Amino acid sequence: MSSVTWRNVFTYNKYTQIAARAVRQSLKESERVTAEKRGLTALRYQQWENGQGGQQVHLNPPQEK
Amino acid sequence: MLARRTLGRIASQPPVGAAPAGARNMATLREIELRLKSVRNIEKITKSMKMIASTKLAKAQRAMQAGKQYGVANSEVFQNAPAEEPAKRKLFIVISSDKGLCGGIHSSVTKATRRTFADKEAGIDADSPIMVIGDKSKAQLSRALPKNLVMTFNQIGRDIPTFADAAGVADLIIKSGVKYDGIAIVYNKFVSAISYEAAIMEVQTEDVLKSAPGFKAYEMEDDVTKDLAEFSLANAIYATLVESHACEQSARRNAMDNASKNATDMIGKLQMQYNRGRQAAITNELVDIITGASAL
Numbered sequence: 510m511s512s513v514t515w516r517n518v519f520t521y522n523k524y525t526q527i528a529a530r531a532v533r534q535s536l537k538e539s540e541r542v543t544a545e546k547r548g549l550t551a552l553r554y555q556q557w558e559n560g561q562g563g564q565q566v567h568l569n570p571p572q573e574k
Numbered sequence: 575m576l577a578r579r580t581l582g583r584i585a586s587q588p589p590v591g592a593a594p595a596g597a598r599n600m601a602t603l604r605e606i607e608l609r610l611k612s613v614r615n616i617e618k619i620t621k622s623m624k625m626i627a628s629t630k631l632a633k634a635q636r637a638m639q640a641g642k643q644y645g646v647a648n649s650e651v652f653q654n655a656p657a658e659e660p661a662k663r664k665l666f667i668v669i670s671s672d673k674g675l676c677g678g679i680h681s682s683v684t685k686a687t688r689r690t691f692a693d694k695e696a697g698i699d700a701d702s703p704i705m706v707i708g709d710k711s712k713a714q715l716s717r718a719l720p721k722n723l724v725m726t727f728n729q730i731g732r733d734i735p736t737f738a739d740a741a742g743v744a745d746l747i748i749k750s751g752v753k754y755d756g757i758a759i760v761y762n763k764f765v766s767a768i769s770y771e772a773a774i775m776e777v778q779t780e781d782v783l784k785s786a787p788g789f790k791a792y793e794m795e796d797d798v799t800k801d802l803a804e805f806s807l808a809n810a811i812y813a814t815l816v817e818s819h820a821c822e823q824s825a826r827r828n829a830m831d832n833a834s835k836n837a838t839d840m841i842g843k844l845q846m847q848y849n850r851g852r853q854a855a856i857t858n859e860l861v862d863i864i865t866g867a868s869a870l
Contacts, residue, residue, distance in 0.1 A: 513797070520748055521801035522741040522808045550738040551729045554746055560720030565728075568742050 603855065606848045613844065617837035623675070624830035627823050631767070634820040637734045638764060645775065645813030648806045652778055655788035661756030663699040665747070666690070666722075667811065668715065669761040669818045670708035671731035676826040679770070679818075680710035683760050686772035688718055690758070703752050707731075707743065707815070724752055735819055740812035748804055756782065757807065761814035762821035768828055770821040777810045779803055 515524060526548075533544040552568040668687055670680045687704065690696055703724040706712045712726045725746065730739050756778060763773035780803035783789050784796075794802070 516797060516800070520745055521804045522745050522748075525805070526738060526741050547736055548738050550736055550742050551732070552727060552739055552742045553729045554725055554727045556725055556750075557716075557723040560716065560723065562716075562726070568746070 603848065603851045606844055606851060610841065610844045610848060613837055613840050617834055617841065620830045620833040620837060624827055624834060627827035627830060631820065631823040631827055634734060634816070634823045635764075638816045638820040641813050641816035643813075644809040648777070648809045648813075651783075651792075651802070651806065652776070654791070655778075655783060655786040657756070657778055657782045657786055660697065661754070661782070662697060663754050664702050664756045664758045665752060665754035666702060666704045667743075667747075667757065667759045668704060668706045668708075668711050669759065669811075669814050670706070670711035671819070671822055672709040672728050673731070673822075674710060675829060676822050677829040679762055679822050679825050680708070680714060682762060682770070682772045683818075684711050684714040684718065686774070687715065687760050690760075690774070691719065691722075703754060705747065725750060730815065731819055731822065735812065735815035737808070737812050740815055741808045743811050744804060744808035747807065755779065757810075759810055759814045761818045764817050764821050764824070767824050770825060775810055775814055777807055 530548060533541060533548055536544055550569065551571075553565050554568065555565050556563040666687055668683050670683050674680075690698060691700070691702075702722060704715060704719060704722040705725045705727070706715055706723065707727045707730055709726075709728050712723075712728070716723060727743055727746075730743075756776060759775040759777065761773060761775065762770045765771055778786075780800050783803060784799055
């Protein structure tokens with residue numbers, strides 16, 4: 510078995526998200542559209558320090574068209 | 575005696591600057607008409623919001639039934655490998671949402687968190703970190719427990735929460751490097767379509783799992799245990815997110831339903847008042863005309 514080095518780079522959740530994205534993109538057209546919706550996330554987060562909020566950061570920056 | 579009579583005379587004169595009595599009634603009629611129009615608009619809006627919330631509730635409930643299984647799968651491992659001693663420094667993840675007009679959803683989770691912090695028996699560290707999902711609870715907790723806030727998330731809950739949302743949140747929590755012995759997720763539990771209650775779901779960390787005596791029976795490698803801890807955090811967050819979302823839709827539907835009922839009551843009362851006022855004005859005019867006619 511190849512040495513599993515992905516654990517040094519990202520977490521298991523990121524690993525599953527990448528694998529899921531690959532599976533979704535490989536589906537047949539009709540199933541792909543419904544599956545894509547399950548992978549959407551518009552999450553934004555903000556670090557807090559001493560009762561003060563920091564900048565709001567997009568987890569997946571929206572693509573500029 | 576003289577003073578009392580003078581007082582009586584002053585009281586019987588109308589106050590300076592008041593419009594004549596007839597004009598005041600007409601102005602009141604206009605006011606009632608304006609209020610009636612605005613309450614009717616509000617009733618239309620709340621009724622349509624209630625319809626939207628009902629359709630969203632049906633979809634959210636189906637997603638909740640499916641999503642709860644993730645939380646159940648987690649709890650099986652934790653039940654077979656319970657922690658030996660309760661955690662002192664817990665990470666609290668508070669689940670709410672960004673939108674309002676949904677009754678007491680946000681304040682219910684905020685109150686549950688504050689109660690747990692104030693409770694001496696539970697023995698939680700006073701500087702336990704808190705992470706909040708949703709702007710409404712963020713505002714409430716940033717006023718109540720500002721020092722404990724570590725990270726906040728928003729833009730979740732516009733639509734049914736996806737596992738991608740939960741995995742993203744879990745990822746950020748783990749990467750943030752915050753220290754904790756256990757995790758407590760504060761969310762709203764769906765009791766029925768008209769009621770919900772705040773509840774806490776406990777998730778164990780990797781270290782606690784490894785030291786738990788029951789866990790040896792699983793015979794897992796360290797790497798895989800780390801994966802399991804991360805994945806069960808994402809599972810728990812997903813299960814609580816969908817359940818809270820369903821509670822929010824049902825609370826919004828109930829709140830808008832009550833608002834529509836109140837608006838309908840107000841319209842009935844205002845309409846009665848308006849009609850009475852209108853008839854009184856007409857009667858007064860008739861009386862004026864008739865007395866004037868009889869004098870000629």
